[in-house]
Amino acid sequence: MSLRDATSASPATLTTTLAGRLRDAILRGDLEPGSKLVLDRIRVGYGVSLSPLREALCRLESEGLVEAEDQRGYRVSPVSADNLTEVIRLRVELEGMAVREAILHGDAAWEGRVVSALHQLSRCVHGARSAEEQEVWEARHRAFHAELISACRMPLLQQFCETLHDQSDRYRRIFLKDHAPDRDVPAEHAAIAGAMIERRADDAAKLLREHVERTGRNIQAALRGAA
Amino acid sequence: MSLRDATSASPATLTTTLAGRLRDAILRGDLEPGSKLVLDRIRVGYGVSLSPLREALCRLESEGLVEAEDQRGYRVSPVSADNLTEVIRLRVELEGMAVREAILHGDAAWEGRVVSALHQLSRCVHGARSAEEQEVWEARHRAFHAELISACRMPLLQQFCETLHDQSDRYRRIFLKDHAPDRDVPAEHAAIAGAMIERRADDAAKLLREHVERTGRNIQAALRGAA
DNA sequence: CCGGATGAAAATATCGATTATTTATAGATC
DNA sequence: GATCTATAAATAATCGATATTTTCATCCGG
Incomplete structure (x- = not known):
């Protein structure tokens, strides 16, 4: 089961939709590598609450597109x-x-x-x-x-x-x-x-x-x- | 950066601790393959709230130990x-x-x-x-x-x-x-x-x-x- | 003038409650 | 008798607010 497929297969929960939008933004390069992802800013930007946002970022983390550090939040994976x-x-x-x-x-x-x-x-x-x-x-x-x-x-x-x-x-x-x-x-x-x-x-x-x-x-x- | 390493490296957020406990339970076979993970039951069992539990399960999902389906919750990955x-x-x-x-x-x-x-x-x-x-x-x-x-x-x-x-x-x-x-x-x-x-x-x-x-x-x- | 401690501000992690969805059940209809 | 439908219970998803932690600027002492 692919993570991306879930986007189309299921009734699209908010989390799934959001994960897709964020993934596209990162793949497209809109979100700069290494840049900090301020949860509250994204939250208002996409008009969602923190819970689905966190879960979306968690999925992106498993795809290696963002990195998380305990108590320090998320950032876009750096490039090298x-x-x-x-x-x-x-x-x-x-x-x-x-x-x-x-x-x-x-x-x-x-x-x-x-x-x-x-x-x-x-x-x-x-x-x-x-x-x-x-x-x-x-x-x-x-x-x-x-x-x-x-x-x-x-x-x-x-x-x-x-x-x-x-x-x-x-x-x-x-x-x-x-x-x-x-x-x-x-x-x-x-x-x-x-x-x-x-x-x-x-x-x-x-x-x-x-x-x-x-x-x-x-x-x-x-x-x-x-x- | 390994997911497991985070357990010891950081000040251990609740999510991280919980993910470790659940992973051990699955690896040990305590949680039967294919069995449904009823969030509310685990929540009271481990004495935490839903947010960290969801996030812990999300990490386990990226390790292939649990599977999630939109609107249908989580289950332990089946074996075959x-x-x-x-x-x-x-x-x-x-x-x-x-x-x-x-x-x-x-x-x-x-x-x-x-x-x-x-x-x-x-x-x-x-x-x-x-x-x-x-x-x-x-x-x-x-x-x-x-x-x-x-x-x-x-x-x-x-x-x-x-x-x-x-x-x-x-x-x-x-x-x-x-x-x-x-x-x-x-x-x-x-x-x-x-x-x-x-x-x-x-x-x-x-x-x-x-x-x-x-x-x-x-x-x-x-x-x-x-x- | 520099280094470390302190406190305010920002950001994250967590919680309890609410809303929406699914699943099981019972009843009605063919 | 089987299938479909409506309802109710269970469950997941989402939200808004609170507690905790980190960060950064500032101040004090050397």
């Missing part, structure tokens, strides 16, 4: 080159494993979902003009990567991958905010999807690894530039 | 053969990676901590007579395994490993409750520690893998017997 390196490293390793399992267990229905997700992703532009278009691309991009490993039959692994993917998305959106993509990302996605559907496990893992690591290197470069 | 298989599989993979990194980065101080943890573990008996002795062994056993990978310089990986280790401990304590250990576990621990300190990465990974998988198979057998 070391942390990014670890995130990329773990993504490569874990998504690699998940991809191989998905290839092993995926059926025709799964293939269809992958093709569909790829198609929907290809229908929106990456370097989008409006912020809204960007959000659509982000959502479909995330959905595509999730679909690739959806057949792996390892729910825990899927959750780890989702968490790591969110982390790396945050870095990309903060540090590659106005960089034009330097490579043919849609082609990379198509190549990965193709390899998976054709059951070429080694190729798929290799392509995904390169895809993730290339993005990682670009972010590292921008991060060094910012510091 | 499939879930155990995944936990063991991921432990082997992730702890294997962590062990190799620790061997790469560990210094003399780390070696000392490993030796010390092994020694302390060896000073208590596994098939302990009293429940209290058993708790001591559990704590030192967990500390030993944590120390092995403490030098890996990958905090996220460490946290994943800790979570998985807790999960697998729960299975072991529930299903191997009164099984006498069928093998020389202390010798296995000593062998792993030795290989790590002598920087034999492949040996260490292999020994740890066999250690984890053996336990896994024993639990699987007991689990099948219970069903």
Whole structure:
């Protein structure tokens, strides 16, 4: 059971809705890494009470997007080159494993979902003009990567991958905010999807690894530039 | 930053204390897997209010020990053969990676901590007579395994490993409750520690893998017997 | 002029009560 | 006799207020 899925599956309790809004704000970079989250300010800002706010932050903490310290409140998780390196490293390793399992267990229905997700992703532009278009691309991009490993039959692994993917998305959106993509990302996605559907496990893992690591290197470069 | 460490590091907020007590109860098997956690009953049982209780459960949720569903409350995470298989599989993979990194980065101080943890573990008996002795062994056993990978310089990986280790401990304590250990576990621990300190990465990974998988198979057998 | 103690202000942690939702039960209808 | 519906009890979610802790500026002493 994914934490994010709960947003749509259940009747949406206030806590769940709020967690989603805050997560988006952090992933989008609206809330600066390392900045203190003053509960009372957020409370009035979002028009809720403290209880659901605390619970929402607690969920975000388990996703590694905020950090809490007893008696000292919450802050947005800081960013660092070391942390990014670890995130990329773990993504490569874990998504690699998940991809191989998905290839092993995926059926025709799964293939269809992958093709569909790829198609929907290809229908929106990456370097989008409006912020809204960007959000659509982000959502479909995330959905595509999730679909690739959806057949792996390892729910825990899927959750780890989702968490790591969110982390790396945050870095990309903060540090590659106005960089034009330097490579043919849609082609990379198509190549990965193709390899998976054709059951070429080694190729798929290799392509995904390169895809993730290339993005990682670009972010590292921008991060060094910012510091 | 580990979730468990916060227990000792900070002035111990009510939430943190409560989370620890509940975690122990679940790991110990006192709270049956799949059973519903009626908030109001726990509230009076532990003599706290709802807010800290909710927050404590939220932390346990991120460790995979309890599950929450909107508007339907919390329940202790159920157990299943499939879930155990995944936990063991991921432990082997992730702890294997962590062990190799620790061997790469560990210094003399780390070696000392490993030796010390092994020694302390060896000073208590596994098939302990009293429940209290058993708790001591559990704590030192967990500390030993944590120390092995403490030098890996990958905090996220460490946290994943800790979570998985807790999960697998729960299975072991529930299903191997009164099984006498069928093998020389202390010798296995000593062998792993030795290989790590002598920087034999492949040996260490292999020994740890066999250690984890053996336990896994024993639990699987007991689990099948219970069903 | 600097360092540590002190007190006021801000922020967090906790509580008790209220509101909304779900689940179980009993009754009515087909 | 089975299924659907309405009601009531149980339970979770939310709120507003209070108690506790931390932080920061200030003052005093060295």
